[in-house]
Amino acid sequence: xxxxxxxxxxxxxxxxxxxxxxxxxxxxxxxxxxxxxxxxxxxxxxxxxxxxxxxxxxxxxxxxxxxxxxxxxxxxxxxxxxxxxxxxxxxxxxxxxxxxxxxxx
Numbered sequence: 001x002x003x004x005x006x007x008x009x010x011x012x013x014x015x016x017x018x019x020x021x022x023x024x025x026x027x028x029x030x031x032x033x034x035x036x037x038x039x040x041x042x043x044x045x046x047x048x049x050x051x052x053x054x055x056x057x058x059x060x061x062x063x064x065x066x067x068x069x070x071x072x073x074x075x076x077x078x079x080x081x082x083x084x085x086x087x088x089x090x091x092x093x094x095x096x097x098x099x100x101x102x103x104x105x
Contacts, residue, residue, distance in 0.1 A: 045098030046076040060101040062094075063087035067103045 049057040049072075056069035059078060063085065070078035077092040094100040 041098075042076060042096045046072055046095055048098065049095070049100065050102050050104045057095070058103050059091070059095070060103060061087075062091045 046057070049059065051057050052069050054069070056071050057078065058067070058069050060066070061068040061078075061080065063080075063082075068078070068080065070080050072078060072095065073081075075092070076095050077088075078095070080088075081092055082088045091100065
C-alpha cells in the first residue's frame with residue numbers, strides 16, 4: 001500500500017506540473033497573438049493613410065495646424081515627431097489608431 005500511495009502522489013504532482021506548464025504556454029501564446037493583432041491593426045491604419053508620390057503620409061500636423069507630408073518611421077511616427085511634446089505624442093497615437101486628420105491633393 002505505501003508504494004501505491006507514493007505512486008499516486010508522484011503521478012498527481014507530475015500531472016499538476018504538466019497542467020501548470022500548459023497554462024503558462026497557453027497564456028504566453030494568447031499574449032503573443034494579441035500583440036500580433038495589435039501590430040497588424042496599427043500597420044493597417046498607418047498604411048491606409050493617403051500618401052504622395054514619394055511615399056510620405058499626408059497628415060494635418062497637430063502642433064503647427066498645417067498640412068504636412070511626412071515619412072513614417074518604424075513605430076509609425078511622422079518624421080517631424082518630437083518626443084515628449086503633447087501634440088506630437090497625440091499625433092503619433094492618432095496615426096496608430098487610424099484617426100489622424102489627413103488631406104489629399
